[in-house]
Amino acid sequence: GNSVTQMEGPVTLSEEAFLTINCTYTATGYPSLFWYVQYPGEGLQLLLKATKADDKGSNKGFEATYRKETTSFHLEKGSVQVSDSAVYFCARKTGTASKLTFGTGTRLQVTL
């Protein structure tokens, strides 16, 4: 079936550490892929997206590359800040399908 799998959290890092949050997907075809971020008590914000293989989405120092061969869209950031503490959701959409399929989210905690 069509699904999105994220690494379980929480992920705890010290400020300025390197971040990787893994995301893999299963789908027929070539889905558009998204990362969303949710700060405590708020809705989701679109962080970045990629619509075809080898595309790299980037925003606010975060990057993710659409890897068709490994069906992955891992989120990375070179140097995290305390303000990056949030829950990160990977999601996919396929063709003209109407809905996003979300992963279960990964909580990131960044400490001083």
Add this chain to the structure above:
Amino acid sequence: DGGITQSPKYLFRKEGQNVTLSCEQNLNHDAMYWYRQDPGQGLRLIYYSQIVNDFQKGDIAEGYSVSREKKESFPLTVTSAQKNPTAFYLCASSRELAGAQYFGPGTRLLVL
């Protein structure tokens, strides 16, 4: 400023009561969506609407109803048939059905 607003921020429901959650957008988006988020889980789609006066069931529509009388508005009613309504409800919109979705701040529904 353009965006999506949801109200109220917190809502309390008594047993056997129907309650309605408001969602308004001024982004001129055609498509709108309602999701439910439970603790530690991803988002699940309740209903979506591609255009005014049209809407479709998502994955967990039972116990919910919607209307789309105006492009800007997509209210969700949680009926007494929904036996486990306590959750965080998120509204989203997109320019077209396959586009990136933008989320409101959410409404937290609690049962008294």
